[in-house]
Amino acid sequence: MNHTNSEPLLEVRNLKKYFGKKGRILHAVDDISVSIGRGKTLGVVGESGCGKSTLGRTVLRLLEPTGGQILFEGKDITHVGKSEMRRYRQSMQIVFQDPYSSLNPRKSVAEIIATPLKVNHICKSRADLQKRVRELMDTVGLAERLYDAYPHELDGGRRQRICIARALAIRPKFIVCDEPVSALDVSIQAQILNLLMDLQDEMGLTYLFITHDLSVVKHISSDIMVMYMGSCVEYAPANELFENPMHPYTRALLSAIPVPDISMRNRKIQPIRGEVASPINPQPGCRFAPRCDFACAQCTGREVPLQWRGGHAAACCRLNK
Numbered sequence: 001m002n003h004t005n006s007e008p009l010l011e012v013r014n015l016k017k018y019f020g021k022k023g024r025i026l027h028a029v030d031d032i033s034v035s036i037g038r039g040k041t042l043g044v045v046g047e048s049g050c051g052k053s054t055l056g057r058t059v060l061r062l063l064e065p066t067g068g069q070i071l072f073e074g075k076d077i078t079h080v081g082k083s084e085m086r087r088y089r090q091s092m093q094i095v096f097q098d099p100y101s102s103l104n105p106r107k108s109v110a111e112i113i114a115t116p117l118k119v120n121h122i123c124k125s126r127a128d129l130q131k132r133v134r135e136l137m138d139t140v141g142l143a144e145r146l147y148d149a150y151p152h153e154l155d156g157g158r159r160q161r162i163c164i165a166r167a168l169a170i171r172p173k174f175i176v177c178d179e180p181v182s183a184l185d186v187s188i189q190a191q192i193l194n195l196l197m198d199l200q201d202e203m204g205l206t207y208l209f210i211t212h213d214l215s216v217v218k219h220i221s222s223d224i225m226v227m228y229m230g231s232c233v234e235y236a237p238a239n240e241l242f243e244n245p246m247h248p249y250t251r252a253l254l255s256a257i258p259v260p261d262i263s264m265r266n267r268k269i270q271p272i273r274g275e276v277a278s279p280i281n282p283q284p285g286c287r288f289a290p291r292c293d294f295a296c297a298q299c300t301g302r303e304v305p306l307q308w309r310g311g312h313a314a315a316c317c318r319l320n321k
């Protein structure tokens with residue numbers, strides 16, 4: 001299912017990832033179907049615990065899928081063996097949320113960036129390795145004086161630049177960005193976002209960008225998927241989603257974005273009432289229904305599929321009215 005104009009690099013069909021046993025099954029990712037065109041960014045947004053990070057890890061096969069298909073460059077990689085998957089992983093990388101916990105504190109900046117180069121036997125000599133590490137540091141904006149520095153000596157922004165350099169080391173085509181700026185100060189967030197966008201333009205990278213911040217996702221994404229309790233509730237091009245949100249959950253999220261304009265102080269905010277229901281053994285129906293002001297009998301007892309209006313889709317019974 002390709003929702004972009006370019007050829008899809010990654011395609012996910014009816015992907016599921018469940019956890020648990022003995023009849024208590026947590027539906028972390030439930031029947032997700034998306035595709036990402038080459039050089040494009042799919043933003044994934046939703047509350048904490050909605051399955052965003054699990055989706056990213058399952059796409060990379062860091063977690064094994066419970067069901068569905070993962071296609072990379074048109075090839076089904078859902079069940080390929082470890083040795084073949086290792087070859088694919090050279091084209092698929094991840095940047096984690098917390099740069100400090102994802103870096104080895106006992107290794108210097110140079111050693112961290114050099115690790116994937118050594119593991120994949122990319123550089124033929126020590127001189128080539130050092131040259132490539134310095135090139136990567138320059139690419140992500142790390143000063144050469146930090147070559148022998150350690151993560152604890154650096155601020156969050158520089159640590160995240162190390163993570164990005166490490167991800168770029170083996171020249172991937174696809175990167176999962178798992179909330180890469182949420183642990184950073186606002187001013188540093190903008191620098192990292194601009195770096196990711198510049199790298200995408202220069203290298204033709206494709207991103208799955210996971211975040212809970214809608215203002216961030218608008219800045220970087222080509223398309224946006226809104227997740228709630230493991231399922232996709234809305235999917236649209238970025239500008240279309242912000243101009244014409246169709247699902248009540250998306251509208252509530254958008255209304256909560258702070259606006260630094262005193263003339264907007266009286267704008268209506270749509271608070272979401274109640275708590276997120278348990279994702280363990282969810283009942284058929286719209287999972288947002290218990291918190292939705294527009295819920296009706298049609299919302300429960302049966303699955304509510306995505307309904308398409310051109311390139312824009314939402315899983316809501318109100319679209320039929």
